[in-house]
Amino acid sequence: MSTPxxxxxxxxxxxxxxxxxxxxxxxxxxxxxxxxxxxxxxRFKRAGKAQAQVLEGRIGPVGPASRRVILAKPMSxxxxxxxxxxxxxxxxxxxxxxxxxxxxELDIDYGVLRLKLGGGDNGHNGLKSMTKAMGxxxxxxxxxxxxxxxxxxxxxxxxxxxxxSERKELDYFVDRAADAVExxxxxxxxxxxxxYNS
Numbered sequence: 001m002s003t004p005x006x007x008x009x010x011x012x013x014x015x016x017x018x019x020x021x022x023x024x025x026x027x028x029x030x031x032x033x034x035x036x037x038x039x040x041x042x043r044f045k046r047a048g049k050a051q052a053q054v055l056e057g058r059i060g061p062v063g064p065a066s067r068r069v070i071l072a073k074p075m076s077x078x079x080x081x082x083x084x085x086x087x088x089x090x091x092x093x094x095x096x097x098x099x100x101x102x103x104x105e106l107d108i109d110y111g112v113l114r115l116k117l118g119g120g121d122n123g124h125n126g127l128k129s130m131t132k133a134m135g136x137x138x139x140x141x142x143x144x145x146x147x148x149x150x151x152x153x154x155x156x157x158x159x160x161x162x163x164x165s166e167r168k169e170l171d172y173f174v175d176r177a178a179d180a181v182e183x184x185x186x187x188x189x190x191x192x193x194x195x196y197n198s
Contacts (some may be wrong), residue, residue, distance in 0.1 A: 008068040009059075009185050010094040011036065012085050014103040014126035017075045019123050025145045026078060026158040028174065029126075034145070035069045035178045044073065049085035051076045052127040055085075060186035067185050070094070079125035080135030089134060099138035101130060101179060104158060108144030110166060111173040113180055113196050117189055123154075140182060143177050 010125040014026075015035030021027050037044060040057035049053040052074045060066040070092050089099060097117070103126055106113055118137050121127035130138065148157030162170055176196070184192035 004081070007094055007095055008070055009098045009100060010070050010072060010085070010092060011099055011100045011181060011185070012072045012074065012081070012102065012130075014081055014101055015073065016074075016078050022161070023146050023161040024159050025104050025162055028104045028143045028145065028177075028195045031170075031174045032141070032177045032181065033073060035174055036126065036181060037071055040069075041180065044161055046073070047072070047084075047088060050084045050091065052084040052088060054088065056090050058186060059182050065186060069185060074126075074192070080191070081126040081131055082129035082131070085130050086133040096137045097139070097185055099130075099134070100141065100142045100181065100184065101138060102129065102177065103143065104145045105142035106145060106158070108142060110144055110146040111143065111169060111176075112144035112198050114144070114179060115139070115175055115184055115189060115193050115197055121134075124147055137175060139189065141177055141184065143173070 011033060015026060015030035029165035037055050042055045042057050044053035044055045052075055055071045057069060059069050060067040072088055074081040082087050105126060117139050121131055148154055180192055180196040182197055
């Protein structure tokens, strides 16, 4: 599916609002878009009627190759992400193929990335809500967090902070995920997959 030339990209980090969730595995999407915001050099602000924080800017080399982007963090809690995302998509007139969700992924080893367009939600409540609101034809940058150890419940695992050993490499992996987002937006999915689908 081709993305319309000149149309903006909506890059959505999935997570839960509030300081108590900030370092949870489930909030890695927020971490990646926060880093992208730092690279753009702006600050998030409350989006009008949408329950989200947004930052508008450009990604990529200066000139015609750069892309207009809207970074977004839904403030609705993970399982209700679809409403704010769809409201932003309508407001900024973003085609579904130019929506990119950055999210945690249980079925991939910690720190491994997988980029794709469309597909199922794999039990991820943020994706489930987005797909219900706007269909499944949006891009995903899936950030591996691995499976819970022993008999720990999935819900408990994703809402726990990254472990001390995981935190040693977290900055590197978040940085790499932000690079993957930039590559996908500026150079296309195939190029980004060959570079980052480790």
